[in-house]
Amino acid sequence: MAQAVPAVQKWWNGGKSPFNVEYGKIMMWYFLMSDAFTFGAFLISYGTIRFATNSWPDPNHVFNSFPGLGAGYPLLFVSLMTFILIISSVTMVLAVQAGQDMDRKRVAKYLVFTILGGLAFLSCQAWEWTHLYHEGAWWGHNPFPNHNGSVATTNFSNFFFTITGFHGFHVFSGVIINIIMLIMTLQGKFDQRGHYLMIEKAGLYWHFVDLVWVFVFTCFYLI
Amino acid sequence: MEQHSTTAVYHHEEHGHAGGGTKEVIRITVYLTVITLVELAIGFYMYKAALPEGFFRHFLKGLICALMLWKAFYIVAYFMHLKHEIRNLIMTIVVPLFLFVWFIIAFLADGNSYKNLRNKYDPYHIEQNDKKAPVEHEHGAQKEGTIE
């Protein structure tokens, strides 16, 4: 029965999904849309305050440490974080593809890689937060001067911690979701169901977390 | 239970001709990496050359934003598989995102206007803004320039 979809399908006529996907995936997509507006609102607020402020600290002078190397390496640590997240996104895609091939072992393997990637990212973030905290930055405290040497408002750290914190919270919940997926895979739940659609939905969420990082990374570290 | 197996078969088959497979994933990974490296290079150049505020710096920042959107496109289209979904779904995801255009323009424009108003009418604000921070701040030094 698994026919190729005819060219002129009447998608909207009822009795079928106009998107050719099951409802759970639609829900996940629209949930991500709505989450995009949550993050969008945060980042746009950050932009608004930056536009409303005369000058701002230079991120290259703030985020310039690397564990074991000390200060003076702008962009290095955040590049590492970015690549960790991209790679974990790639392993997630591979897990989804393995799921479509109904290959339980491969799904489990790639899920483990993805979880490890997520944990590595969270560890990096934990290190960075601790480091900044020891430099005196926290919600309501900002030790870093503006790039022109004048006293900065606290909003630099306020937004940094709020938004990366919110993103980190998403990574964390993504890791939890992936761990649940891994357990379910190992138990053979998806083989019983006959499909790995849950992995695809978890995958969408995980890629979204990666996607948000692309924006957070640009807004806080690059410009 | 019969239904379940059909679902699986359907998806299996669909995968065969809709997605690009592992090759595509590797290709996209390479693209993402290269774009990120370019972004980092631009960022590093802005830092090393100590570019002054001005057109060129803004241009580079704009370039970085464009690259950011390009990356976002690759992630959504290939990793999230949107490009291989049918058109209906693509449209319902992409079209609402255009709401961000006015969302961003209006917010940022008003933020900018707030700054201008304060600079114009609030002398204390200017005075406060010109206050210099202590020049070199040491690591672990306690919270200079902070409140409290």
Add this chain to the structure above:
Amino acid sequence: MSNEAILHGSEVSTHEAHHDGHGEHHHHETFISKYVFSMDHKMIAKQFLITGIIWAILGGLMSVLFRLQLGFPDATFPWLENILGHWAKGGKIQPEFYYALVTMHGTVLVFFVLTAGLSGTFANFLIPLQIGARDMASPFMNMLSYWFFFLSSVVMVSSLFIQTGPASGGWTSYPPLSALGDASLGSKTGMDLWLISMALFVVSSLLGGLNYISTILNMRTKGMSMTRLPLTIWALFFTAVLGVLSFPVLLSGFILLLFDRHAGTSFYLSDIFLASTQKALPNEGGSAILYQHLFWFLGHPEVYIILLPAMGMVSEVMSTNARKPIFGYMAMVGSIFAITILAFLVWAHHMFVTGLNPFLGSFFVLLTLLIAVPSAIKVFNWLTTLWRGNIRFTPAMLFAIGFVSLFISGGLTGIWLGNSSLDIHLHDTYFVIAHFHIVMGVASFFGMFCGVYHWFPKMYGRYLNNTMGYIHFWITIVGAYLIFWPMHYEGLAGMPRRYLDYSGWASFNQFGGLNHFISIVSMIVFAVQLLFVFNFFYSIFKGRRVKSENPWGSNTLEWTTPIHPGHGNWVGEIPEVHRWAYDYGKDGREFISQTEPISANESEHH
């Protein structure tokens, strides 16, 4: 086949019973699983409705209390002290409590009654029934949506009983007032509870909205193409879209506000000297206008979240009871869509005088005035639907017509307020109060009543009492106009809103008698609403029984279900749909159900 199979995907197990062709399955149902943690969309709808009614009584009572103060500023009511304690010392409402009352009245009615109570009820009830589905896409998430709403209600109610009182910074909760605990009593714990409650509410509306959207898109029965959907479903669909895209922005705004309150941040705070503590605050660099932007980015779509379901139901009820096809179906759909888009583009017209850039404001004026176009299309179509109709004046129909009347009178003043130059004079006056109460408050209530009267037989298998319905309608519509019409004049004269006592201004003394009158009418109208509540609960148990499946002679699918539909809605197969929902008075027949195939010699379908 393949597509149908993936419709239900991973949750097939919960639906299995539905697919064997016998909707009326009788698995064991306990009291808890049937009435409390129910996953039946019809029961969840009733839960939303009854919770909404309770909230409406509370919110209405608050307005009666503050109207007491506004109408009788010199009188004392010792009994108030008995029930309110120190909030009404000596029988007079204290200023702090007055603000709390106004704030809670707004919050409760906007969010808990007209959002959850209205679209929660009718989206849950009507979507599966009218599109021909057994239940929502995810019944479990649907249940969660109600219980998050319940939890949010519990938090909000509990804030009424804490020592420092509930939030009192207005339903918009602008910082810095709402951000600084020292600024007022209501900005202490009450504000935190308000924010927590609202965050839970956002979760609830998100769970609900995602469910509504995916159900409407994915679960329509065979033949139910999008252009055959009843207008109720279109309206509820766009309502859900509005909610899903705008509530998250509010959530972000609230999270930043919580940080400002408790983590020493300055997102919204700058240059503040606090009178109560005689201290200058160190916060620097924030922008209070940013909060207003974030708030109104939800706040304006919220207006349409409230209004669209009412519009949809009015269209449906009006066509049914005029025994005529709805005029301009596609124009109706198009105008709902246009309103949805515009709803996201006009938010800053609430902020013309708050420090918004005037040049930017002019764009918002233009976009705002554009909303008049789809609104006018809708009004035109309603009037032409009524034109030469064979009208049956059931209470539901009366409320539908009343809705159109209110929408016109309230909508026209919106054109005044949408102009930034006029707004300089009119902002924050009673003119604004009159405008939004008529166009969004009372009008949506009318839509809600229209829906309740019309679908009550489907909900409970009994009719509401008609006589009480007529009394309810006439006193409510006359009362609503008597209350809010005079407020336009007060507003034009410059009388500001949110004031406890106007006796200090000689210029407003002339309105003493008018305020007195408004207060008395509002009490009468409130009493009549209690009559409706009585009618509602009385009729659940004692109302006249519904004898036929299709008491209103209506085309839509919900009237093809049994009088008391079980969980699964249809016995046997879900009916297939062959035509749009508005074939009334066609080819000499009074109505033709959507399930009837188009016959060979039928006149052309439009």
